Amino acid sequence: MKTVDEALAYLLSKVVPTTQVEDVSIHSALGRVLSQDITSQYNVPPNDNSMMDGYAVRACDIQADKVFKISQRIAAGSVGDFLEAETVARIFTGATMPQGADSVIMQEEAVEIEGGIKFLVSSVRPAQNVRHTGEDISQGAVILAKGHKLRAQDLGLIASIGIAQINVYQPLTIATFTTGDELLEPGDAPEAGKIYNANRYILAGLIPQLGFELIDLGRVPDTLEATIETLKKAVSIADVVVTTGGVSVGDEDHIKPAVEQIGQLDLWKVKMKPGKPLAYGHVMNKPFIGLPGNPVSAFSTFNLFARPFLLSMQGQKYVLPQPIWLKAKFDWTKKGFRQEFVRARLENQGKDTVVTIFPNQGSGVLTSTVWADGLAVIPENSTITKDDLVAYYPF
Amino acid sequence: MKTVDEALAYLLSKVVPTTQVEDVSIHSALGRVLSQDITSQYNVPPNDNSMMDGYAVRACDIQADKVFKISQRIAAGSVGDFLEAETVARIFTGATMPQGADSVIMQEEAVEIEGGIKFLVSSVRPAQNVRHTGEDISQGAVILAKGHKLRAQDLGLIASIGIAQINVYQPLTIATFTTGDELLEPGDAPEAGKIYNANRYILAGLIPQLGFELIDLGRVPDTLEATIETLKKAVSIADVVVTTGGVSVGDEDHIKPAVEQIGQLDLWKVKMKPGKPLAYGHVMNKPFIGLPGNPVSAFSTFNLFARPFLLSMQGQKYVLPQPIWLKAKFDWTKKGFRQEFVRARLENQGKDTVVTIFPNQGSGVLTSTVWADGLAVIPENSTITKDDLVAYYPF
Numbered sequence: 001m002k003t004v005d006e007a008l009a010y011l012l013s014k015v016v017p018t019t020q021v022e023d024v025s026i027h028s029a030l031g032r033v034l035s036q037d038i039t040s041q042y043n044v045p046p047n048d049n050s051m052m053d054g055y056a057v058r059a060c061d062i063q064a065d066k067v068f069k070i071s072q073r074i075a076a077g078s079v080g081d082f083l084e085a086e087t088v089a090r091i092f093t094g095a096t097m098p099q100g101a102d103s104v105i106m107q108e109e110a111v112e113i114e115g116g117i118k119f120l121v122s123s124v125r126p127a128q129n130v131r132h133t134g135e136d137i138s139q140g141a142v143i144l145a146k147g148h149k150l151r152a153q154d155l156g157l158i159a160s161i162g163i164a165q166i167n168v169y170q171p172l173t174i175a176t177f178t179t180g181d182e183l184l185e186p187g188d189a190p191e192a193g194k195i196y197n198a199n200r201y202i203l204a205g206l207i208p209q210l211g212f213e214l215i216d217l218g219r220v221p222d223t224l225e226a227t228i229e230t231l232k233k234a235v236s237i238a239d240v241v242v243t244t245g246g247v248s249v250g251d252e253d254h255i256k257p258a259v260e261q262i263g264q265l266d267l268w269k270v271k272m273k274p275g276k277p278l279a280y281g282h283v284m285n286k287p288f289i290g291l292p293g294n295p296v297s298a299f300s301t302f303n304l305f306a307r308p309f310l311l312s313m314q315g316q317k318y319v320l321p322q323p324i325w326l327k328a329k330f331d332w333t334k335k336g337f338r339q340e341f342v343r344a345r346l347e348n349q350g351k352d353t354v355v356t357i358f359p360n361q362g363s364g365v366l367t368s369t370v371w372a373d374g375l376a377v378i379p380e381n382s383t384i385t386k387d388d389l390v391a392y393y394p395f
Numbered sequence: 396m397k398t399v400d401e402a403l404a405y406l407l408s409k410v411v412p413t414t415q416v417e418d419v420s421i422h423s424a425l426g427r428v429l430s431q432d433i434t435s436q437y438n439v440p441p442n443d444n445s446m447m448d449g450y451a452v453r454a455c456d457i458q459a460d461k462v463f464k465i466s467q468r469i470a471a472g473s474v475g476d477f478l479e480a481e482t483v484a485r486i487f488t489g490a491t492m493p494q495g496a497d498s499v500i501m502q503e504e505a506v507e508i509e510g511g512i513k514f515l516v517s518s519v520r521p522a523q524n525v526r527h528t529g530e531d532i533s534q535g536a537v538i539l540a541k542g543h544k545l546r547a548q549d550l551g552l553i554a555s556i557g558i559a560q561i562n563v564y565q566p567l568t569i570a571t572f573t574t575g576d577e578l579l580e581p582g583d584a585p586e587a588g589k590i591y592n593a594n595r596y597i598l599a600g601l602i603p604q605l606g607f608e609l610i611d612l613g614r615v616p617d618t619l620e621a622t623i624e625t626l627k628k629a630v631s632i633a634d635v636v637v638t639t640g641g642v643s644v645g646d647e648d649h650i651k652p653a654v655e656q657i658g659q660l661d662l663w664k665v666k667m668k669p670g671k672p673l674a675y676g677h678v679m680n681k682p683f684i685g686l687p688g689n690p691v692s693a694f695s696t697f698n699l700f701a702r703p704f705l706l707s708m709q710g711q712k713y714v715l716p717q718p719i720w721l722k723a724k725f726d727w728t729k730k731g732f733r734q735e736f737v738r739a740r741l742e743n744q745g746k747d748t749v750v751t752i753f754p755n756q757g758s759g760v761l762t763s764t765v766w767a768d769g770l771a772v773i774p775e776n777s778t779i780t781k782d783d784l785v786a787y788y789p790f
Binding site: 026027028030031042044045046047049051075076077078079093094095096131135136137143144150151152153154155156157158159160161162163164165180181182183184185186187188190192193194195196197198199200201202203204205206208209216222293294295299322323324325326346348351352353360362363364365366367369370389391394395 | 421422423425426437439440441442444446470471472473474488489490491526530531532538539545546547548549550551552553554555556557558559560575576577578579580581582583585587588589590591592593594595596597598599600601603604611617688689690694717718719720721741743746747748755757758759760761762764765784786789790
């Protein structure tokens with residue numbers, strides 16, 4: 001048996017990141033992964049500019065009750081003239097400071113009078129209310145690194161240095177299929193001895209959510225021939241194959257012999273609960289990940305193993321989820337020899353954020369994953385007492 | 396001035412949730428919001444079934460060294476016969492328990508011998524390794540409530556009760572435009588006095604990310620006429636209008652007079668930093684939200700105000716972000732009379748998760764939102780000392 005950390009480290013060591021790239025507009029680059037560093041050609045802001053609507057002044061000129069001539073008006077987007085001594089410039093938020101000026105007095109502190117303007121302040125600090133050249137980004141700086149997955153604010157930052165097109169990795173194409181003759185598809189009439197296929201729809205959510213392209217090959221009959229045929233099809237059209245079910249050692253499990261016949265397979269029992277069996281291999285040089293057939297296990301192992309593997313293959317740099325350490329609201333009295341990932345969520349009690357868990361942690365209870373917002377980890381051979389710190393991983 | 400809580404409560408009180416619904420396949424329902432409760436017609440699992448590959452037995456028959464006849468073989472998906480006393484059934488994970496049997500012995504604890512099978516255990520607990528009827532979902536239970544936003548595991552749960560199509564709200568259509576003559580679009584050559592438009596691309600990320608349809612009307616010249624014309628167009632094609640910029644009280648800000656001329660507008664100074672000015676109103680009965688022009692403020696106010704407003708309008712039930720209370724890794728010595736939302740992220744030091752903040756919290760520093768994974772709140776008139784608990788809101 002491998003531990004979770006061993007299995008994960010092994011999987012990540014086997015990743016061959018994609019090299020397929022494309023140019024996309026930043027207008028539609030949400031969730032894409034940068035294939036190269038983004039370096040700024042410019043300072044942001046490019047010039048000193050006003051943080052306020054008000055008056056650009058020379059700080060040394062300012063005195064109480066002094067009347068100033070308004071020598072010019074500088075709207076955002078226009079460029080003013082040199083600010084002559086003893087004059088001020090009407091200026092608006094974002095407008096470039098005129099040469100000669102060093103500060104801005106906000107309009108609420110100014111009174112227009114006959115022949116000019118006077119201020120309600122008797123002095124001003126040089127650089128007050130001025131945003132300086134390069135304060136946000138300095139010319140030549142790497143603003144975002146290769147392997148970064150783009151969020152809304154990242155797109156804004158790239159825009160702010162004038163870049164409209166960026167080079168990103170093409171999304172991986174992931175073929176999935178589910179196995180199990182005991183399965184019906186939703187919409188089918190119920191049949192004795194059969195249950196509805198949940199895994200197919202879990203994968204149809206998880207895979208696009210992470211930015212991958214899904215090719216859903218549906219459900220495959222529990223025969224060796226059908227499994228081999230579907231595997232061949234999958235590797236011919238996708239970058240990776242992810243399946244659920246068929247990876248136990250039971251007589252009815254055909255994934256293992258099918259992959260072995262046309263590729264290589266490692267089948268592991270991972271020291272974790274839920275989700276013991278996990279298969280990893282290759283078919284025609286395409287990676288293959290076989291998740292357990294139990295839906296709670298499939299969901300958990302996808303998040304713990306397939307997700308970091310696929311993100312890493314997609315070129316993403318930071319793929320391991322980071323735990324938040326918080327106090328347990330529960331007791332866990334039964335030591336297990338496997339690391340346990342319990343369905344959990346956070347609860348606030350005043351200024352205390354605690355981790356609470358679903359009462360029925362049975363691996364057959366998919367409701368637990370729906371109730372939960374994350375997983376809490378019970379280390380192997382351990383108990384947890386209320387108020388102990390536990391590692392919580394949000395989904 | 397309104398406090399953040401007052402502004403938010405007011406906005407949420409004004410929401411008129413959408414009533415536009417449609418049927419979609421659960422295969423493509425990720426991120427959609429349920430327009431009605433989902434109730435289960437069935438028990439899940441529908442019958443007692445085996446949690447293991449092994450042998451279905453009558454617990455009362457089991458003794459050490461006894462040899463049993465294997466009377467039948469039940470694969471997942473098939474239905475067995477009544478289990479005669481003193482016999483066992485070969486059974487596989489997920490297969491329905493035959494009548495008469497009450498327990499499963501895993502195959503690792505069985506040895507096939509001449510004439511049958513014997514077990515390495517001398518007794519078995521009734522119900523051992525059996526998943527019970529309705530253990531996950533009982534018939535008639537509401538498994539997901541109206542207003543729930545669908546995640547991958549929710550789709551799996553809906554599938555597991557045999558439902559293929561669900562009724563969800565149609566995604567809101569959100570028209571956006573940005574204002575400011577000082578703005579260039581990315582790709583344009585730099586010009587003195589001008590800066591690149593970041594807000595347009597921040598919104599082009601935030602809006603689709605939340606599942607809304609974006610209609611991007613681009614950048615509008617700083618004139619009253621152009622602003623009115625674009626507003627009219629926006630309300631004719633979208634459910635909501637969200638703009639950035641033009642909501643200060645400066646002479647060059649045309650959003651306020653434009654909305655007032657063809658609708659109603661409240662312009663608030665919210666007691667928060669960054670992001671003071673915020674506008675809310677209606678044009679031709681469509682809600683209008685005017686965010687500040689500063690990109691850090693636009694991003695923060697979108698998350699704090701526009702996001703819950705829009706999610707609520709989309710029919711979502713729980714729209715307020717929940718804080719995680721964690722220890723500050725920083726000191727905050729300067730009391731402010733406005734509540735401050737500082738760009739923050741989490742850091743693990745052993746089993747201690749702490750909140751750390753970006754060194755430059757200037758509202759011109761968009762880099763801070765890119766560095767950050769969330770916002771930490773500094774209450775008004777407060778200081779923070781290292782190890783104090785602070786409320787952290789992940790983005």
